[in-house]
Amino acid sequence: MKETKKELMRTLKFVLFSASAGIIQVLSFTLLNEVFHLWYWLSYLVSLVLSVLWNFTLNRKFTFCSANNVPVAMLKVAAFYLVFTPLSTWWTARLTGEDIGWNEYLVLAITMITNFVTEYLYDRFVVFGGSIDSAKKKGNK
Numbered sequence: 001m002k003e004t005k006k007e008l009m010r011t012l013k014f015v016l017f018s019a020s021a022g023i024i025q026v027l028s029f030t031l032l033n034e035v036f037h038l039w040y041w042l043s044y045l046v047s048l049v050l051s052v053l054w055n056f057t058l059n060r061k062f063t064f065c066s067a068n069n070v071p072v073a074m075l076k077v078a079a080f081y082l083v084f085t086p087l088s089t090w091w092t093a094r095l096t097g098e099d100i101g102w103n104e105y106l107v108l109a110i111t112m113i114t115n116f117v118t119e120y121l122y123d124r125f126v127v128f129g130g131s132i133d134s135a136k137k138k139g140n141k
Contacts, residue, residue, distance in 0.1 A: 010132075011120075013063040017055055018116050025051035029108060040104060041093050044111075045085065052081060059123060061135070068131035076127045084115065 025047045032043035056077050060066050066073065088111050095102045124132075 021051040021055035064128035067135040
């Protein structure tokens with residue numbers, strides 16, 4: 001039961017940090033898209049990178065309490081985004097383009113939800129799976 005509670009708290013932290021990363025992504029996307037009128041895909045890409053850096057930093061330290069090698073963990077996250085970013089950039093360009101014409105913010109929301117779910121699973125089991133709570137064990141809170 002204690003492990004279930006711990007995992008529930010870990011998930012809640014991930015949700016809250018991801019929500020803050022989502023706010024960063026939406027605000028930076030809106031600024032780049034509406035104020036600077038950059039291409040949709042470029043606005044999306046820059047806002048995604050800002051969001052990922054924020055989310056990785058907070059979740060590594062506070063959600064997964066990982067003391068593993070930061071460059072290795074970042075490379076694993078980069079590997080995830082080497083797949084996710086081109087795919088999501090492609091589908092956002094297609095879905096918001098003239099042929100389909102979906103609302104940019106609807107596509108952004110769907111993409112962010114997809115990112116949230118897949119990134120949690122990837123972080124939990126691949127990036128930090130073997131090092132969860134290792135910072136607590138070493139006394140590095």
